[in-house]
Amino acid sequence: MKRRRVAIISSFSRLGQWRGIMRYGQQAGWICQRIDRETLSRLNTWNPDGVVFQIDEFDAPMLEYIRHCKLPKVGLRALPQTCGNSPLVLPDLESFGHQIASHFVARNYRRLCYLGSKSDETANAGRTHFGGMQQVADAHGLKLECFFPDQAATWKALRLAYRRRSSNYWDRFWEMGPALIDYLRQDPEPVALFVAYGEPAMQFMEMVDERKLSIPAHIGMAAETEDALNGLVTKVPMTCLVPAYESQGFAAARLLDRMFAGKPVSADQPTFIAECELVLRESSNQIVTSDPLVGNMLEHIRKHAFDVAYTPDALAQAYGCSLRMIQIRFHKALRRGVAEIIREQRSQRAVELIRKTTLPMKQIIEECGFSCHHQLERAVRMLHGSSPSALRKNHHKEPEPA
Numbered sequence: 127m128k129r130r131r132v133a134i135i136s137s138f139s140r141l142g143q144w145r146g147i148m149r150y151g152q153q154a155g156w157i158c159q160r161i162d163r164e165t166l167s168r169l170n171t172w173n174p175d176g177v178v179f180q181i182d183e184f185d186a187p188m189l190e191y192i193r194h195c196k197l198p199k200v201g202l203r204a205l206p207q208t209c210g211n212s213p214l215v216l217p218d219l220e221s222f223g224h225q226i227a228s229h230f231v232a233r234n235y236r237r238l239c240y241l242g243s244k245s246d247e248t249a250n251a252g253r254t255h256f257g258g259m260q261q262v263a264d265a266h267g268l269k270l271e272c273f274f275p276d277q278a279a280t281w282k283a284l285r286l287a288y289r290r291r292s293s294n295y296w297d298r299f300w301e302m303g304p305a306l307i308d309y310l311r312q313d314p315e316p317v318a319l320f321v322a323y324g325e326p327a328m329q330f331m332e333m334v335d336e337r338k339l340s341i342p343a344h345i346g347m348a349a350e351t352e353d354a355l356n357g358l359v360t361k362v363p364m365t366c367l368v369p370a371y372e373s374q375g376f377a378a379a380r381l382l383d384r385m386f387a388g389k390p391v392s393a394d395q396p397t398f399i400a401e402c403e404l405v406l407r408e409s410s411n412q413i414v415t416s417d418p419l420v421g422n423m424l425e426h427i428r429k430h431a432f433d434v435a436y437t438p439d440a441l442a443q444a445y446g447c448s449l450r451m452i453q454i455r456f457h458k459a460l461r462r463g464v465a466e467i468i469r470e471q472r473s474q475r476a477v478e479l480i481r482k483t484t485l486p487m488k489q490i491i492e493e494c495g496f497s498c499h500h501q502l503e504r505a506v507r508m509l510h511g512s513s514p515s516a517l518r519k520n521h522h523k524e525p526e527p528a
Contacts, residue, residue: 146375198385214396223258235318242322299326324351363407370401
């Protein structure tokens with residue numbers, strides 16, 4: 127039986143998508159070839175049986191090829207001029223935005239901001255990061271501020287001259303960075319910023335550090351990245367949202383195989399892949415407040431919460447204040463009490479140890495300040511809806527295809 131040839135035509139490389147397509151292709155016995163703008167001419171002699179494509183709006187030759195391609199094809203990015211009747215498999219950016227905004231709100235950020243391309247609205251069939259973030263903002267009575275480097279209105283708001291044509295998006299991010307920091311710090315309230323791309327986020331964090339501003343106390347940061355390791359090269363480790371690109375590639379290849387088999391595949395509604403990993407780090411994973419006294423007390427809690435003897439009364443004794451006064455101050459600044467903050471610190475630490483280590487549960491209980499297994503079990507279930515053992519098993523098992 128003849129082995130099918132599949133061309134993976136892409137303007138930019140995402141290793142996870144490539145792995146997902148190749149993993150399915152290996153099972154199906156395909157011969158796969160990656161094609162970019164420099165190698166597009168290979169298709170004149172290497173005749174594929176089908177195509178998986180991901181093309182940005184600036185790649186005219188590749189857009190032209192896909193537009194006239196009559197082969198079975200599946201898209202990983204939505205552009206009206208290329209998609210036609212092609213089925214699409216897209217990352218669920220709206221779900222990602224909802225998840226990151228919920229994280230920010232849980233850390234007491236009341237000002238939410240987004241930095242990314244407005245063109246994502248088209249490229250992802252209307253489901254965007256800022257759409258998901260807006261849902262969370264509306265639910266909590268907050269305002270979401272969006273900054274789009276590809277939109278003149280953003281440059282005007284930052285009092286900058288709009289660069290209609292730049293060599294690439296990174297130049298635009300870099301140029302508007304200092305003005306954006308000035309804009310965000312006009313209000314002393316802590317602000318949370320989600321950046322749609324990892325490299326600009328890392329550049330922005332460098333600029334914030336040069337201004338002697340604190341991350342996350344002044345500006346909380348998170349970014350979408352292809353690899354969570356990107357967040358470890360910044361001075362303050364950065365929270366990363368990592369889409370399951372391998373699952374997206376696998377799902378696209380599976381759809382293409384259905385088309386090869388003559389089975390019905392709908393192009394009316396894209397398939398959205400909501401699977402992702404939110405890797406929490408110091409750049410955002412800290413409760414913030416504009417109240418200096420509460421801020422100092424939060425730091426005391428972070429240092430001592432993992433001592434099993436540490437209680438709200440211990441905090442009151444350390445500061446020579448009545449517990450009632452502290453509770454009033456906490457509820458005003460954070461809308462939660464001291465005991466809840468202590469539980470959160472212990473729970474988050476426990477989840478981190480369960481996921482990242484093979485420590486026995488008994489040792490995790492001791493290191494996180496719990497007095498018994500029941501407390502650990504309840505804390506993990508409140509955060510993740512599963513038992514500690516199930517959380518560890520699910521985190522370390524081989525990922526299933528989408």
